[in-house]
Amino acid sequence: MIRLEGIHKSFGDVPVLRGVDLEVRTGEVLALVGPSGSGKSTLLRCVNLLVVPDQGRVLLDGAQVNRPDVRPEWVRQQVGMVFQSFNLFSHLTALENVTLGPTRVKGIARDAARREGTALLQRVGLGDKLGAYPAELSGGQQQRVAIARALAMGPRAMLFDEPTSALDPEYIQEVLDVMTELAREGMTMIVVTHEMSFARNVAQRVVFLDGGQILEEAPPAEFFGAPRHERARNFVGKILR
Amino acid sequence: MFRGLDAAAAVALIAVILVMASLIFLGGRDLDLSFYGRDWDSGPYEGVILVLFLQAAGVSLTATALSFLLGLGLGFTAGWARTLRLTSWREVREDGRFARALLRALARRAASRVASFYVEIVRGTPLFVQIVLIWSIFLTAFPDWDQNPRNLLAGLTALTLNTGGYQAEIFRAGFQSVPPGQIEAANSIGLNPRQTMRRVILPQALRLTLPPLTNEFISLFKSSSLLFVISVAELTDLAKSVAFVNPQVFEIFLLLTAMYLLVTLPLGRVAQSLERRYRMAGLGLGPARAARGVRGG
Amino acid sequence: MGGSGPTGRPVRPPRWRSPLLALLEAALLVAVFLLVLQAALGTSLTDAELWKAFAFPPRRLGPLFSGLLGTLGYLAIVMPLGTALGFLWGWARLSRRRVLSWPAGFLVETLRGVPPIVLVIFAYLFGASILPRAWNPLQSALLLAAVALALHTAAYQAEIFRAGFQSVPTGQIEAAQSVGMTGAQVMARVVLPQALRLSLPPLGNELATVIKDTSILGAVGALELFSSAGDFLGRPGVLGRIPWVLAVWVIVAGVYLAVTFAVTHGLRLLERRLRVPGLEGMAA
Numbered sequence: 001m002i003r004l005e006g007i008h009k010s011f012g013d014v015p016v017l018r019g020v021d022l023e024v025r026t027g028e029v030l031a032l033v034g035p036s037g038s039g040k041s042t043l044l045r046c047v048n049l050l051v052v053p054d055q056g057r058v059l060l061d062g063a064q065v066n067r068p069d070v071r072p073e074w075v076r077q078q079v080g081m082v083f084q085s086f087n088l089f090s091h092l093t094a095l096e097n098v099t100l101g102p103t104r105v106k107g108i109a110r111d112a113a114r115r116e117g118t119a120l121l122q123r124v125g126l127g128d129k130l131g132a133y134p135a136e137l138s139g140g141q142q143q144r145v146a147i148a149r150a151l152a153m154g155p156r157a158m159l160f161d162e163p164t165s166a167l168d169p170e171y172i173q174e175v176l177d178v179m180t181e182l183a184r185e186g187m188t189m190i191v192v193t194h195e196m197s198f199a200r201n202v203a204q205r206v207v208f209l210d211g212g213q214i215l216e217e218a219p220p221a222e223f224f225g226a227p228r229h230e231r232a233r234n235f236v237g238k239i240l241r
Numbered sequence: 242m243f244r245g246l247d248a249a250a251a252v253a254l255i256a257v258i259l260v261m262a263s264l265i266f267l268g269g270r271d272l273d274l275s276f277y278g279r280d281w282d283s284g285p286y287e288g289v290i291l292v293l294f295l296q297a298a299g300v301s302l303t304a305t306a307l308s309f310l311l312g313l314g315l316g317f318t319a320g321w322a323r324t325l326r327l328t329s330w331r332e333v334r335e336d337g338r339f340a341r342a343l344l345r346a347l348a349r350r351a352a353s354r355v356a357s358f359y360v361e362i363v364r365g366t367p368l369f370v371q372i373v374l375i376w377s378i379f380l381t382a383f384p385d386w387d388q389n390p391r392n393l394l395a396g397l398t399a400l401t402l403n404t405g406g407y408q409a410e411i412f413r414a415g416f417q418s419v420p421p422g423q424i425e426a427a428n429s430i431g432l433n434p435r436q437t438m439r440r441v442i443l444p445q446a447l448r449l450t451l452p453p454l455t456n457e458f459i460s461l462f463k464s465s466s467l468l469f470v471i472s473v474a475e476l477t478d479l480a481k482s483v484a485f486v487n488p489q490v491f492e493i494f495l496l497l498t499a500m501y502l503l504v505t506l507p508l509g510r511v512a513q514s515l516e517r518r519y520r521m522a523g524l525g526l527g528p529a530r531a532a533r534g535v536r537g538g
Numbered sequence: 539m540g541g542s543g544p545t546g547r548p549v550r551p552p553r554w555r556s557p558l559l560a561l562l563e564a565a566l567l568v569a570v571f572l573l574v575l576q577a578a579l580g581t582s583l584t585d586a587e588l589w590k591a592f593a594f595p596p597r598r599l600g601p602l603f604s605g606l607l608g609t610l611g612y613l614a615i616v617m618p619l620g621t622a623l624g625f626l627w628g629w630a631r632l633s634r635r636r637v638l639s640w641p642a643g644f645l646v647e648t649l650r651g652v653p654p655i656v657l658v659i660f661a662y663l664f665g666a667s668i669l670p671r672a673w674n675p676l677q678s679a680l681l682l683a684a685v686a687l688a689l690h691t692a693a694y695q696a697e698i699f700r701a702g703f704q705s706v707p708t709g710q711i712e713a714a715q716s717v718g719m720t721g722a723q724v725m726a727r728v729v730l731p732q733a734l735r736l737s738l739p740p741l742g743n744e745l746a747t748v749i750k751d752t753s754i755l756g757a758v759g760a761l762e763l764f765s766s767a768g769d770f771l772g773r774p775g776v777l778g779r780i781p782w783v784l785a786v787w788v789i790v791a792g793v794y795l796a797v798t799f800a801v802t803h804g805l806r807l808l809e810r811r812l813r814v815p816g817l818e819g820m821a822a
Contacts, residue, residue: 048716050712050715050716072715073715073718073719073720074718076715076716076717076718077717077718080716080717081713081716083709083712083713083716085707085709086709087707087709087710087712087713088710088713089710089713089714089727089728089732090707090710090732090814090816090817091731091732091735091814091817100714100717100727101717101718101719104719104723104727105717105718105719105723106718133814133815133816134816135815135816135817136815136816146713149713149717150716150717153717153718
């Protein structure tokens with residue numbers, strides 16, 4: 001469903017992505033791993049055009065979307081994103097955070113958006129926090145609101161940029177549970193993560209990115225059990241110690 | 242051309258150019274400023290505008306510096322008084338030596354109230370009004386003094402009181418911004434309150450007050466321009482008087498602007514670099530609060 | 539706000555437990571203050587003649603009251619103009635286009651580095667010489683002076699708004715974009731609501747300063763509180779009555795205090811209405 005072909009991206013003189021090809025099938029959960037600075041976040045942001053590649057094609061269901069005549073806003077409605085630092089809108093309540101996109105971008109009526117938003121927040125376990133402001137929520141709760149906010153747009157795929165890296169340990173599991181549930185329901189997901197338990201148990205494929213290139217791609221059992229590339233082996237060795 | 246050229250640096254550059262230009266175009270004209278009562282002598286440069294301006298700038302700067310330094314003591318005391326913890330009646334009653342405790346409590350209350358009163362008045366009324374009020378008091382109190390020194394003294398007093406009030410707030414925030422953890426640590430290694438104050442609180446508080454104090458100096462320098470209203474011979478007063486006898490009003494005021502900018506801009510840069518070294522929450526942009534449950538904040 | 543006093547114990551704002559005692563203390567302080575004032579000024583504070591200067595309708599307008607109205611009038615010109623300009627200016631400061639951001643920065647540094655009185659006198663003289671054929675040269679010169687004051691406060695407000703804009707975490711802008719909002723929507727729905735709330739406290743401070751700065755306009759002959767007090771004291775019949783001189787200035791100071799107090803408290807109420815937990819970033 002999502003295809004990246006020959007993606008190159010540099011920031012100034014620094015090349016971050018050096019020719020990346022990636023394909024994600026509908027309903028697939030892909031874990032994107034690698035050392036810091038390998039370009040994982042940048043690659044993720046190429047999918048919803050928060051970063052525009054210097055070279056290469058970004059395809060959504062076979063149609064190229066990194067073209068001047070395609071509005072990035074439209075692309076972003078199809079693909080939702082969840083950030084490491086949650087990025088909830090501080091001046092809005094949880095429910096308002098969730099309904100802002102549907103009402104303002106998709107033009108959905110306020111009441112309908114509120115009903116759907118309430119349902120979504122209940123689904124992530126925050127039905128009693130509809131009127132809470134982000135500052136009143138724990139990190140784990142904020143991230144779950146962020147997931148609901150992204151889901152409210154009815155995306156075809158979801159991108160996760162290290163969703164649990166900024167959380168205190170006690171809150172990590174609740175977020176992973178929501179993500180696992182989402183995967184079980186068949187959502188197409190690309191997850192940049194350091195949580196290897198998630199990669200091992202939920203992802204169908206693990207992609208290892210290092211130095212701006214994909215060095216290894218394999219199902220989790222194979223990736224963690226017998227990595228082929230040397231750097232992948234180093235990485236797995238460090239992670240699993 | 243603009244790349245790398247800081248906006249403020251550019252303004253400073255232009256100010257210097259203006260001053261240079263004025264040297265060429267305005268300097269050397271013979272001005273009859275005999276009506277202008279000032280206490281300095283320009284010697285062989287009598288009538289040269291640029292020299293007059295430099296001398297007036299000297300007066301402005303000296304007045305500012307004097308008031309600032311005097312205001313430092315005033316502000317420190319008032320700021321400290323406003324941070325006094327007031328003893329409640331219960332504590333007074335519980336204290337063994339009632340009379341002494343009562344006296345201490347009342348003294349603390351009085352000091353805090355008076356300081357707050359002073360600061361609120363100074364910060365809530367225009368400097369113009371403060372200057373004229375002090376000047377009237379001086380006029381009433383010393384009617385047979387010579388005009389120039391009396392006006393200057395009145396002006397200095399007004400500026401001192403004014404900056405004292407603003408500095409009080411700076412010091413108050415400084416005292417209150419020392420992280421409580423520091424004080425906890427000091428107590429836990431056995432320092433008594435006075436040592437804690439001297440060795441832990443004051444050094445940090447004073448460091449924190451440096452950037453805002455620099456800004457206050459700049460502000461005071463600009464405020465010194467208001468002394469013209471009581472005929473103190475400083476920069477703005479000179480400009481007004483020269484504009485009286487010289488038709489080149491535009492150029493004169495450009496020169497005046499340049500003079501002020503030459504002082505405020507470099508000092509502003511100094512203040513900015515100080516600010517970067519000692520950021521202080523509560524006196525400007527504070528750091529945003531971290532959400533609960535987030536590592537690293 | 540809070541924090542530790544010099545002795546390390548947390549500082550609570552001095553407050554009585556019983557509101558009655560607080561009222562008593564306030565009354566005591568005011569009484570002491572008035573007594574001291576009386577002693578210093580003689581009996582002038584109770585002089586009815588003096589208070590006539592403050593007469594307001596239906597009687598004939600006292601000179602000091604007209605001055606007060608003048609001050610409020612200038613405030614009504616300077617403040618909105620200054621805020622509107624300052625907002626646009628702050629925005630321009632953050633523009634990615636150098637053509638906008640550089641001159642904006644240049645002007646901010648210049649207009650802030652010069653005392654407002656210089657700007658006001660400059661504008662007044664400029665107006666008087668450039669617009670002699672205008673409808674009312676004096677009034678237009680004064681108007682220009684007020685505009686100069688507005689420019690001066692706009693320069694400060696530009697920095698306040700700029701800081702407000704920059705205080706909104708950029709991650710939220712990214713998040714808004716990722717939901718498909720256009721640039722304009724991001725600005726209107728995410729950045730502005732937060733930036734404006736964050737800017738309110740320092741704006742309140744700036745408003746208080748502008749109230750005091752209107753007195754500068756009096757130096758070029760505008761009708762406002764400061765100059766009308768000076769005029770009043772120069773009148774025959776008033777000139778030389780020393781106790782009156784001091785009393786008038788004390789009263790004028792009190793009026794400025796009252797106006798500033800009213801305005802800043804009004805703004806604080808507004809702040810409280812718009813307050814959102816977690817969005818208190820910038821100190822006044």
